[in-house]
Amino acid sequence: MTYENYSMIVLSGGKSIRMGTDKADLCIGDKSFLELQIEKGRKLGIQDIQVSGYRGNRCPVSVTPDRFPEKGPLGGLESSLRRAKQEKCLVLGVDIPLIPVSELENLLSANKKSKSAVTVLKHGDRKEPLIGVYHRDLADGMREEITQGKGKIFGFLDKIGYTLYESKVPERYLTNVNTPDIFLQVKEQEENQG
DSSP states (O other): OOOTTEEEEEEOOOOOTTTSSOGGGOEETTEEHHHHHHHHHHHTTOOEEEEESOOSSOOSSEEEOOSSTTOHHHHHHHHHHHHOSSSEEEEEETTOTTOOHHHHHHHHHHHHHOOSSEEEEEETTEEEEEEEEEEGGGHHHHHHHHHTTOOOHHHHHHHHOOEEEEOOSOGGGGOOOOSHHHHHHHHHHHHHHO
């Protein structure tokens, strides 16, 4: 199944303070995290792929700057949803490079069955708001949340409501790579697998 009726937003605007370098440009094999995420969107058949907040020079698709700088993922989403060509957007953080395409398909399928404007992946006790499907009409509500000085993604989601997709993939596929030690572990695991 292809998902050309979805847009994709790769969130890549974080400061990468704990990592010490832009996470989007870290590589596993010969591909950067950003390239890996974009490739997943293409495998799903998504035509409209944009990257939020990327500051490097290895991006083959449109980069969307934040309209409200320094407002975290909610600021990146607010700007990107406004530029989305499709009503529903697959949202994926750049620092979760191992999530399989098949799991993104499961998430998209769960969203199709839901009436909610947001479907978020959950594994174990953790909810992952940066692995989800968001309706582009949420941009105005996000702007309001930001301009009221709140700007926390879960504050916004708790206000509007959302559905959960319960992931069953092994924990390693959902590793958030945000420190050098985690990056080295993930890279070593992937090289040993390959």
